[in-house]
Amino acid sequence: MKCHHCDSQATVHLTQIINGQMHKMDLCESCAQEKGVTNPDNLSIGSLLDDQPKLDSATASMTCESCGTSHQDFKKGGRLGCEACYHVFRPVLEPLLDGMHAGINHLGKIPSRSVEKKTAVENEDALRKALQKAVEEENYEKAAELRDRLKKLQAQSSATA
Amino acid sequence: MFHDLFFSKSKGKVAKPCPIALSTRVRLARNIRAFPFPGRAESGQKKAVLSKCLDALEKVKDLKTSTSVELDELSELDRQILVERHLISLELSQSDESGGVVLSDDRSCSVMVNEEDHLRIQVLSNGLDFEKVWKLADSLDSGIESNLDYAFDQQLGFLTACPTNLGTGMRASVMMHLPGLVMSKNMDKVINAVNHLGIAVRGLFGEGSDASGSIFQISNQQTLGESETAILERLQVTLDNIVHQERMAREKLMEDDGMRLVDKISRAVGSLKTCYLIQSSEAMDHLSLIRLAADFGFLPEKFRALADRMFIEVQPGHVQLSAGKPIEPGERDQLRAETLRKEFLRMPQLKLDPQVD
Numbered sequence: 001m002k003c004h005h006c007d008s009q010a011t012v013h014l015t016q017i018i019n020g021q022m023h024k025m026d027l028c029e030s031c032a033q034e035k036g037v038t039n040p041d042n043l044s045i046g047s048l049l050d051d052q053p054k055l056d057s058a059t060a061s062m063t064c065e066s067c068g069t070s071h072q073d074f075k076k077g078g079r080l081g082c083e084a085c086y087h088v089f090r091p092v093l094e095p096l097l098d099g100m101h102a103g104i105n106h107l108g109k110i111p112s113r114s115v116e117k118k119t120a121v122e123n124e125d126a127l128r129k130a131l132q133k134a135v136e137e138e139n140y141e142k143a144a145e146l147r148d149r150l151k152k153l154q155a156q157s158s159a160t161a
Numbered sequence: 162m163f164h165d166l167f168f169s170k171s172k173g174k175v176a177k178p179c180p181i182a183l184s185t186r187v188r189l190a191r192n193i194r195a196f197p198f199p200g201r202a203e204s205g206q207k208k209a210v211l212s213k214c215l216d217a218l219e220k221v222k223d224l225k226t227s228t229s230v231e232l233d234e235l236s237e238l239d240r241q242i243l244v245e246r247h248l249i250s251l252e253l254s255q256s257d258e259s260g261g262v263v264l265s266d267d268r269s270c271s272v273m274v275n276e277e278d279h280l281r282i283q284v285l286s287n288g289l290d291f292e293k294v295w296k297l298a299d300s301l302d303s304g305i306e307s308n309l310d311y312a313f314d315q316q317l318g319f320l321t322a323c324p325t326n327l328g329t330g331m332r333a334s335v336m337m338h339l340p341g342l343v344m345s346k347n348m349d350k351v352i353n354a355v356n357h358l359g360i361a362v363r364g365l366f367g368e369g370s371d372a373s374g375s376i377f378q379i380s381n382q383q384t385l386g387e388s389e390t391a392i393l394e395r396l397q398v399t400l401d402n403i404v405h406q407e408r409m410a411r412e413k414l415m416e417d418d419g420m421r422l423v424d425k426i427s428r429a430v431g432s433l434k435t436c437y438l439i440q441s442s443e444a445m446d447h448l449s450l451i452r453l454a455a456d457f458g459f460l461p462e463k464f465r466a467l468a469d470r471m472f473i474e475v476q477p478g479h480v481q482l483s484a485g486k487p488i489e490p491g492e493r494d495q496l497r498a499e500t501l502r503k504e505f506l507r508m509p510q511l512k513l514d515p516q517v518d
Binding site for chain 1: 192303
């Protein structure tokens with residue numbers, strides 16, 4: 001039996017069941033090593049990418065400008081290079097994540113710093129809307145107060161950024 | 162050599178032994194904002210991440226009494242021993258630059274730097290206790306996060322180098338001793354059944370359903386789309402089920418052909434007392450039977466604890482540690498046998514159940 005990725009003799013036979021779907025793959029020792037199959041903790045999902053529908057050439061030539069990871073790199077190694085990759089490769093990733101995980105939305109812990117930032121952004125939005133409303137209602141006293149609060153909040157968030 | 166790294170400095174309480182579950186582990190994968198993940202980082206960036214992380218870890222309350230080590234400072238043997246003790250991963254042990262680890266003094270927490278992700282936070286405990294382990298991992302993580310900005314996305318959660326770790330970044334696992342399911346040839350069925358539930362089973366030493374020592378690591382495969390507690394609850398239900406299946410398999414083995422099982426155990430006792438050359442896989446299989454004998458009450462409880470300790474000490478790195486230098490496999494087999502003979506010299510005859518006797 002030949003390796004799925006090169007012509008060497010396949011010695012590693014991988015069967016993985018993800019959400020009830022069976023994926024089978026035969027690999028040679030070195031491709032298995034390269035893909036992390038020998039350590040299932042870090043198992044590469046690159047091999048599963050081959051089962052995805054063929055992507056158009058625009059997708060195939062995608063590259064992350066921030067770290068230089070190409071679609072080919074991801075396909076081969078199953079790993080992304082940086083945060084920005086998650087935006088660049090989103091179209092390829094989403095169908096994969098659906099099959100890989102219990103859902104595609106994070107329901108776990110949220111880091112506290114992220115919460116603070118989110119609240120600040122939300123507050124800013126809410127203040128801006130309230131300010132607009134006050135101006136529309138010609139309540140200039142309230143608008144002035146809201147404008148000052150907004151300025152203060154913006155100064156705070158730019159100081160912590 | 163950093164030998165004192167490997168042994169716990171805590172004389173704290175020993176967890177109540179759960180005979181089938183050996184240990185519980187929770188690991189969290191985290192990355193720092195604005196730095197490429199280690200696989201894509203340049204040498205200077207990795208160095209910066211290492212120093213940023215070590216600085217942040219120094220300030221964490223849960224790591225107040227800990228040791229921080231850069232991998233460059235360790236010999237190959239030191240690294241191997243840390244891997245055998247599950248304190249660092251094989252991947253980190255092979256890292257060529259800017260890898261680091263911070264180990265709490267009681268060895269219950271280990272934080273790896275520049276592994277596949279910038280940070281791999283790991284908490285270990287004896288027996289089966291997700292609640293305690295998750296609580297500590299969560300607190301450790303929050304402590305680190307108060308000093309570092311994590312790469313986080315509202316929809317995808319914690320961003321990781323491999324999309325299989327996205328979301329919670331949490332892999333929870335339990336090491337289980339399942340000789341009953343292995344001997345009754347039911348392990349494949351168990352692996353298949355739990356795989357359908359998004360739970361992975363792998364042999365800790367060796368591969369697939371034929372792991373030496375019958376020790377398996379059971380962990381969640383999915384990390385996104387569920388909360389940490391939901392993942393742990395689901396895993397717990399599966400583990401309870403496996404424990405139940407293992408107990409039934411043991412009872413059935415004893416009922417169907419108890420004498421064969423007793424003979425097997427007794428021969429393992431004999432081998433451990435009399436061997437002069439022994440490889441680690443053979444030693445593991447004998448130790449597994451000693452553990453089983455203690456579970457059945459054929460041997461005093463203390464031999465389960467001895468078997469658990471020896472599971473680690475028969476590993477190649479640990480045999481060389483006791484020799485005080487790197488030695489060849491042949492010499493290792495001899496030294497391993499010597500240690501086992503000494504440790505099991507006073508093992509009593511099996512105290513058999515009247516119905517088996």
